[in-house]
Amino acid sequence: MATPTPTRVAPPPPPIRKGQVVALEAIRSYKAKQASELSIEEGDLLFILDQSNSDWWKARLDDKEGLVPSRYLSQTSCRVPIIDGARRGNVSLVRECLDAGVSTNALDKSGSSALHAAAQGGHLDCLMLILKSPGVEINLQNKLGDTPLHCAVSKGHDDVVQALLQAGADASIVNSEGRGARDLARRSSVLGLLDEAHLRQLGASERPSSYQHHEYGDNEDSD
Known part of the structure; x- marks a missing residue:
């Protein structure tokens, strides 16, 4: 009588470790x-x-x-799909990454996160999705010292700048060149948003008498 061939039994699923994806x-x-x-x-x-x-x-x-x-499977990861998705404005991919437990604070070679990528590209839908994720570091600085707010300001993405400021982005942070958000702004509308956020932080309902408002010409070339 032939000996039955033993069947391979797959091991039980190991526990999922959130954030280690x-x-x-x-x-x-x-x-x-x-x-x-x-x-x-x-x-x-x-x-x-x-x-x-x-x-x-x-x-x-x-x-x-x-x-x-x-x-x-390939033994070399090195792809950060949540950053790729945020850079392209691919909301479905960003949501899939978040559902799978990919960290919002994962970094690419430049030290930038998905929030940097969404802010740089002006992809508000992706940005809002990432901002809702627990533990997201809104003021994370990349290797150049830029925060997501720096990226959005320099590109003139008004809606993204506003969303970041409302979420608590710190406009006083300076990058490795010593430049803050105001120094990178090219549009008067962006400067206005930064000024309004500054006044809110001061708790002022109106501009103090020492505050001087300047008109700035828009530079529509946002690269």
Whole structure:
């Protein structure tokens, strides 16, 4: 009588560790053989939720989670999909990253976060989504010392500047060149927003007598 071939039993899903998510690309297709596994296609971008088991990693693809063989995935991550999504104004990708547990404070090579990317590109929908995420660092400075507010101000994105200021962005922070938000502003509308925020911080209902209002000409070239 032939000895039955033992079937492989996949290990139970390890616990998800929120905020420790990376994104890897599938280099081979895999068909799930167990209910706890996840079917993937070559080229899929997977959010890796847990790598505590060296052979089977817990991953998320779209709205499904499961175990995938680690050897079927690229071993070099280095992609920060939430930043890519914010830079392109891809709200769906940003939301998917947040739902998967990707940190809003993940950084690219320049030290910039998804909030920097959304502010730079003027993508208000992405920015508002990121601002709602618990723990987001609104005044995070990149390697040049720029905050998301610096990025939005320098590009003249009035609506983004206003959203950041309302969320508590600090306009007094200076970058590595010693330049603050006002120094980077090219538009009178942006300067007006910064002035209004400053007055609100002072608790003033009207400009003090020593306050001098200056008119600034708009420079519509925002690169």
